Amino acid sequence: MAATEKTPMRLIVFLMVLWTSLCSAEQSLGEQAYAIAAQLRDPASVNQTLAESETQIAYELKGRIGQMLAEGKNRQQIETALVARYGEQIRYQPPFSLTTAMLWILPLALLLLGVIAVWRQQRASTRSY
Template sequence: MKVFLTSLFLACFLLIIAPPLMAVVDLYEFDTESQRQRYHALIEVLRCPKCQNQNLAGSDSPVAEDLRRELHQMLLEGKTDREIKTFMVDRYGEFVLYKPRFQKSTVVLWGLPLVLLVLGLGIVAYIVRGRQSTNTRKMSLDELSSSEQDQLKSLLKTSSEETETPP
């Protein structure tokens, strides 16, 4: 019985582990090491159009496989990174780029963080200046007239007498 349970456990374990081990790994041949480095750099910065926020390197979808194959072919043909990115954008749209280009349609995307930063700094400056002006507006006893000083002293004296008497 013990041997049977051990065998059953081992079989289940192998069934669970086997699918990830059988995953297909793309092996592409390149003419130069430079092409290989460019390939790996590009599959990191290009997004899979089908997957939810995954780059081509991390996606196992058929679309990502096709794009990696197309990218490999374009590199072997001697295309530049710019030509490859332009091809991908023409075919799949700006979504395929993790860093969208600066265009009229992306001005808000690129400009909003700067606007929010300037607005935040303005608010901080306004608050700091408000505190400084409040501190400079505080009056000292020397700025009070003699009648105001007498009135203040009597109020302070009355206040201190009230706090000293136990209830």
């Protein structure tokens, strides 16, 4: 009789452990989805991540990210799929490339040219006196 009394208790403990592990796995997927959404730009809003935005497309993309995670896709695969669909501008911090390098170098070069032009103008005006 003692063995049959322990069996339901073991089953209950097993089910509790199983439930806890399933809940933590779901929470982990949610956390992963949030982390990915925080690195992607909302195509419908200005300067907001998918995680921050409350637009319709942001909700749809967050759901799509969760669905892709549930399908077993990793962060890289999800980002690649979204970049293929929405273009490189969906990345909040795009990877370094020639295009992104130009975005950094061109303003600095223009600033430098402006400083040189002002310096030369000042130098020419002091010589004329």
